[in-house]
Amino acid sequence: MKIYKMSPLLTRSLSGIVYVTIFLSAVLFSKFTFIALVSIFAICCIFEFHKLILFKNVMPYIVFIGLTFFLVRNPTSKIIIPILALTLLASLQLIYRLYSKTKLQSSRLAEKLDISIRYIVFSFCLLILLPYQNGEYESLILISILILIWVNDSFAFLVGKNFGKNKLFQSVSPKKTIEGFIGGVLFSIIASVIIAYKTELYSVLDWVIIALITSIIGSIGDLVESNFKRHAAVKDSGNIMPGHGGLLDRLDSLIFAIPFLYLYIHYII
Template sequence: MREILIRALSGIVYVAVILGSILYSKVTFYIIFYLLMMICLYEFKNLIHLSYKWTMVVASLVYVNFIDIPILDYKYLHFLLIISLFIPLIYQLFKSKITLTSSKLGHYFLALSYIALPFAMLIQIPFIKGIYHPEIIISVFVLIWISDTFAYIVGSNIGKTKLYKKVSPNKTVEGALGGLIAALIGGYIISLYLKEITLLNWIIIAFIVSCFGLLGDLIESKFKREAAVKDSSNFIPGHGGFLDRLDSIIFAAPFVYVYLHIIT
C-alpha cells in the first residue's frame, strides 16, 4: 500500500510540474524542459558511460538555437535532419547489440540525436505562426499518456502476442493496438475543443505519437537491457527516472514538430 501511495504521489507531482511549467508561461516551459533535458542526458550518460561535460555544452547550444528561430524557413531541412539521425537509431533497435556505443563519436551522435535534438524540437511544438499555444503541447502529452496507459491495460488483460520479446518481454501486439486506438479516439476528442488544428490532423498526430512513442520506449528498453538495469535512475520514486517517463515523447516529438509546422 505504501509503495502504491508513493508511486501515486510522485506521479501527481511529475504531471503537475509538466503541466504547470507549460501553462505558466513560455519562459517556464523553456526552463523546466531544459532542466529535464539535462537530467535525461545525465541518466543516459550513466547507461552508455557517456562523457557528460562536453555533451552538456553541445546539447545546451542545440537547445538554445531552437528558441525563437524562424521555423518555417527550415522545416523541410529539419525533416531531412530528423530522418538522417533517427534511421540509425531505429536500425540499432533490431541489431543484437547497439554498435553506436563502441566509440566516443557514437556516444556524441546518440546524445545529439536521441536527447538534445528531440528536446530542442519539442519546445517548438506549441508555436503556430509565432504564437504560443500551450494547449497543443499539453494535448501531445495527453495523447502519449493515453497511448501508454491503454497499451498497458489492454496488454495486461488480453495481450498474448509478444511485440519484441528480446527487448521488452512485457509488450504485446494487442497492447500496442489498444494504445493506438485509444490515442486515435483521444485525438478525435481533442479536435472537438482545439480548433487551431483540424480533426484529420489531430488523428494523424495521434498516430505519430502512438507509433513513434512506442519506438522510443523500445529503444530506451534496448539501452537499459544492454546496461543491465531496470530503470534509467530512481529520481521519481516508484516510476524510475525521467528518461523512463519521457522516452516516448522524446522520440515522437521531432516528428510531431515537423508535421505541425508543415501543415500550419
C-alpha cells in the same frame, strides 16, 4: 512502533501525479516556465543517457544550452531544417539498431557523442519549439500531445494487463503485448477526435494522424530506450521518480516522437 511503507502502486501513482502537475503547470503558466522545465528535463536525460552508454562528455550539455538559447531567440531560423533532418535520421538508425540487435561500441566515443546530440539534444530543442504556432506560443498544442501520450501509455498498460497474450518485442520489453499496443493506439485515436472538437486547432484528420504518430512512434521510442537499458543491464535509466525510474524512462516516447510530430505539425499541416 510500526512503520508503514507505501505500496509500489501508490508510490508510482503519487510520483506520477507530482510529475504531471509540474509538467502541466509549467506548460500552462508561460513559455518561460515551459522552456525552463524542459531544459531541466533535457539536462537530466542527457546525464541518464550517458550513464546507460558509459559516456562522459560535457559537449552535449554545451550544445543543448547554446542551441536552445539561439533557437528561442530565432524560432524560425533555417538551421531547424538540418537539425530536424539529422534527428529523423538518428531515429531511423536507432530503429535499425533495435531490429538488428546491434549496440553502440564502447570504444567509439565519436559515435556516442553523435547519438547523444542527435537523439537527446536535438529532440529536446525541437520539443521546445513544437508549441509555437505562427511565431506565438500555443500551450494547447503540447498539452494535447501530452494527453495523447498519457492515454496511449495508460490504455496500453490496462489492455495489455487484462487481455495481452502475444508479446510485442519480447527480447527488449517482455511485458509489452500486441494487444496492449493496439489498445493504446485505438484509445489515442478516440482521444484525438475529442481533442479536435475541443481545441479546434487542427482538423479531425490531422489530430488522428498526430495520435497515430504519437502512439506508434512513441511506442517504438519506448522500445529503443528499453534496448539501451538491456545492453546496459539495468532496469531503469535513473531513480529520480519513485516507482517510475528516471526522467528518460518517462520521456522516452515523447523524445522519440517529437521530430516526427514537428515535421507533421510545422511542415505538412
